[in-house]
Amino acid sequence: MKENKKRWLAACGAPSLLAMAVAAVSSPAVAEDALLEEVITIGTRVEGRSATDSSAPIDIVTGDEFVNQGDGDLNNLLRNVVPSYNVNAKPISDAASIVRPANLRGLPPDSTLVLVNGKRRHRASVIAFLGSGVSDGAQGPDISAIPAIALKQVEVLRDGAAAQYGSDAIAGVINFQLKDAAEGGTVEVKHATTAEGDGDQSMVAANFGLPLTDSGFVNFSMEYREQDSTSRSTQRDDAAQLIADGNTHVANPAQIWGQPEVDDDTKFFINSAIELNDTVELYAFGNYASRSTDGGFYFRNPENRDGVFTYKDEVDTNGDGVPDKEVVLPLIGDLDPSNGIDNCQNVSVSEAHDLDECFSFTEMFPGGFTPRFGGDLEDYSMVFGLRGELANGIGYDVSASRGQNKVDFHIYNTINATMGPNTPTSFSPGGYAQTETNFNIDLTKATEISGKALYMAGGFEWREEEFEVNMGDEASWTQGPLTEQEFLIGSNGFSGFGPEVIGTFDRDNIALYTDFELEATDNLRLGTALRWEDFSDFGSTFNYKVSGHWAINDVIALRSTYSTGFRAPTPAQSNISNVTTAFADSQLENKGTIPPTNPVAVLKGGKQLQPEESKNFTIGAIIAAGDWDITLDYFQISVSDRITQSADQELSEAEKAQLVADGISGADSLTSIRFYTNDFDTKTRGIDVVATYPLGDATDLSFAANWTDTEVTKYREETISDMRLGQLEDGLPNIRGNATISHAGEGWRGLVRLNYYGSYWEAHLDDYSLPIDAGDEWTVDIEGAYDFSDSLSLIAGAENLFNNYPDKNPWSGVAGAEYPETAPMGFNGALYYVRAQYEF
Template identity: 80%
Template structure:
């Protein structure tokens, strides 16, 4: 723990907890009225606590709230309900289109710890190279692999919890609790389509509970889903000009912006437990998921795309004796035995008539737009035993294994150095993430001076393994046209060659202790301490202090202060990648190299260290009449945040060195990035949640989140103005919703009004293309009618009024009609019908 963290604990933590303690001593004992009866399983290791008993804010969302929506992706379903959770469509974002990064409380996805049944969920193999600034370089879990029908409830802990749960819990914790019924079940059929008639989603889902002898259960859930692509595109200006000039081979639109196509989206979950006797229970749960994703890439102009169709030469076009760089057609000499100058100065037409000279306009006269996607596989298994010893010590011993693998594919493109022999479809390789966890958790309650002290302690061992799988040879091969300025590797996403593949791993061990003291009838205090040691960077220690005080039947106060950390992943420390992105208004190849690569070191790269955080939260719980209200303020200061650096320019010598290091496509790199502990931020926010019953069958609920992030320190060598603005303004500061639900005799209905605040986008990650997008409102509705006691028909709409975000003022640059980072999405209305059979 850093010295400044210790100082903050002394200066800030003591007064906030002391204030609660003083109030307890000066006020009469009053029994607290429970505002929410749901029992929580995170944020405390004491059984039976409710959400309003917690010293930290916890959202509890029932499984039905996820099922009763139109979309089939759990990321979108969670965004619709929890205002502090943000995720957008990611139409053209490399691997981020396959596993979309999501943000809780304005922080990147790997700053939120994800649990299933209280056990750590493994992260996805995908690293978000194009993460719209906030998520650049993040490697979070794949939440969309979880089927909504499998969920009993979801708990969102909006508080720093690294001292309790370990790495990643800086922004908070999301715990997905699986259904545990031993009988009954449900079958659901759903069809959804957009108002534009595209983006169809078809889904079948089922859940069944079965007894496991008379003392246990097996609960099984499955979901199969397919999602068509959408297009919210206009014709690019350069493509329109080509067509106007007579090129009839250019597609319309030349480049598609929309949600990717998802095929064979299969999800399977099993949850089970059996009591061996009154004091011992065995449990196991796990999942298997797979899907294929296919999305778009950027258009390659047949007249200007360097390294494929064109090249730069120095010529004195004006005759003033000063040569200037101009673009000319790139013509390859297929017979280099007599030199490579025989085709110099040829026009495209002359090359087409020559057996020795070659232009890629022969294969793609209208240019081409690569299609990129991947096949994802995800599985996990957790098993354990829990119970209570004769001396009252509770125990939970568990082991888990998680696996996530993505194999990429790209087609309608070329490895330009192979000339006419290049295939047009490639398998560039893939990433694999494996994680193994072993846990021993112990609990004990004891009496001290007639007050109950709850104690917990534990041991955890974890191993993370990140693997880079080799691509097919054509995707990274150095072909015969390399010396003629043609680009190496599958264009758009270069394959992983033998020099960059490998397995990178690390392990860590953790010890923790956790205490909660019922200091008086009104006051409860808590403290947690965690020490972890990592094989790659050493150890870290973190602490959390908390308090909950009941002032009266109407008011209760709560406060926490904690330090936290997020360890760099093996993938972030070792990844090498070449992708194509917009830079300064045009396509350019951009690489990511390890921070310890000598070239990265010259630009400020160094061995990654953990991020460290200091979180402070103060909240109030109010029960006034029929109103239940929680209001919470939070502040999260994060130092040494890990992210991709700003673009670093390469010299010819550095580019040659990267080629010598075996990085496919490095010859064409204009820029590169590396992971770095780059900057510090301070994120402040307020969460307001309120519920009010309008009658026996009608409820009104409000949820509002305001979050503001400020970059407080950074290194100018690796952080540019665009990244600063993305981090501070890339997500809406204000999000909220108001929900009205009614359950009538044989029918039910839901109306939800959503608000998305304004935000800023550097379109195409280009600072010269800014978008100041305004706030938006959307309306969701759903109505269900019971045909019988077991069969229901449901119809609804998300964004009923077909609202769209502000138009993109730079639409002609790359064809995106709307801002790609719009927090509400840009597909417009989604209309759906469902049939649900309960048994």
């Protein structure tokens, strides 16, 4: 209580202290026409800076660049135009299929801070337990809840910015700026399909602005989208063998690899502001989004799925009375335990079908079964603020926001094996909710020192994060009557959340920052930022940033930054419990995630999580040579004590019993557990190149490329496996790039984009014995538009025009995936689309 009181006293006094600090540095000799600089751009507190004026590399992507594509998921749209941004399909990845993890500059999704109109956006409730190594255990934001038609432009700051914006800004910052027109609008209708004739996407979107009195605006955006599933699957070898052996109940293919089905993908955004007088503006914006995702899971083989159809036992094969061989035996349940539970032990599967007392799940699923898994997502946010200028020239921006992302999971075509023949086949395992509340005060001031322009800023932030685990239906976690007979507890594939593990876990923090930019000479700009934050769970951090921009002449300018940063562990990472089914050692295994402070985790090295710490360095050049505009930037990001899931830790029977007692449904079936830990250090280096050149009055050439290399510099062999090392260092392509030619003619326009995806390495199914060395790939996108009038246009195009696919998966027979699941270009082939646009 005393510590909290001290933190609140500091928080309450912060605004007045910052105001006094800014006023004290302000000189009364400032010219009367000194401008009030509002915090409206990324990477700087100074209004009006362009990307080439910035000391840090920034990509500017216009709203049209997002809309003029075939896909409807904002993650894919961003990947197509920003080479350092990677996201893949996640066909069978547990909850990561619902909110796909994306990677900026080779780092996990929660190392990138996402802003909307310059305000922090809440993270998603989904944790990527199966994140292909790079994103394992990450909890990043869900940008797919943002409709592309709502965007005026997007700024991607490719630089560490924790000293400016706080936690998560290690890899960079993405700021989505909403449209703010007070009149006019656009309506779009789009349909897309793959060359295979599946994966149809249909979308209707609209944006329009209205005046809000004579001094304001309100701008509305909405989008409705449906996406069909795809299948790029082959028949599994084991399923094919079952069919060859005469089992006519096995599906072909037994397991589906493809993009999930997305239904009722609905998105709304509103952006508004009104001037109350000449110096004060009231603003508000927010969103609501919902969708339902349904995807595939792993096939349960009726001849070897332990805990459902079979169990393992050791037998004596040489007659010496000592068991010397492990065998797989049918698991037959005794439905009448009143006379003991051994009566069905030696009964065959066929005999069990004829006995009322004995039960085999082959009666319900003679060909095995493949669960379907997904979730219903809801996302909302609201931001209110007041900004303006005081009489002494100090600008202010006071805002409050609240956002929530909630997912309710569903799984069907599966069972709770302990319930025997009385099990339902559809479950609601529960869900997660992430809620964040922010309060910010930002102050700015433009002044002079010795005739040199000085821009100052200071601010205060209070933030609270809440992570809630909601209970599943009882059948998804209960221990049924067959529990003591080696049947698995909980909904198979994704166990439900029982009463012992549900709850709300929260944390709050306060922050103070200062930011200065000095025009040292006509050609040299220097900047510095300092930030202190204090968290209720692990304590405080202090970070800084220095930057410079030197215009050598009219042709070339140099820029550089150096900063320290941090990423705080989320309340979810510190407290989550989960059981999921994953592939390991060529078979399905139940793997658990438990809190690092759980006694079982502590025995294996778990402890209270601490923030990651980073050091970020960039140096680059801005070149204007003739008609060429070129930026070339080198970056290096060193991250220590990275938070991740540990390697799999084997469990003793006593430890399993302890986890069951702790209320973790299905813990008795676990082969291993993981927990979050500050575990290893990495160094990520890279080069970004962006160039534009006008080929004529109406034709432009643009080029963007990224090279990124990550090295794990320190780790513990006990918790980081060779497989995970390979995923971290080689799981994403080192080189990505694209070149675009666009032309705008009289009444028509067109573009052609050439995309390059470098080679990468995949541990297929997260199994080190199934390596894939996938080669590089080229794809071509094309789009053409014809204007029937000033208002109506018809657009047609193709992504991956020539229907190129990644290299074939050499292990496709293991689980049926025809292509590598982590292919950075996707594995659906060509996407052809047509859309109509009406502007008014």
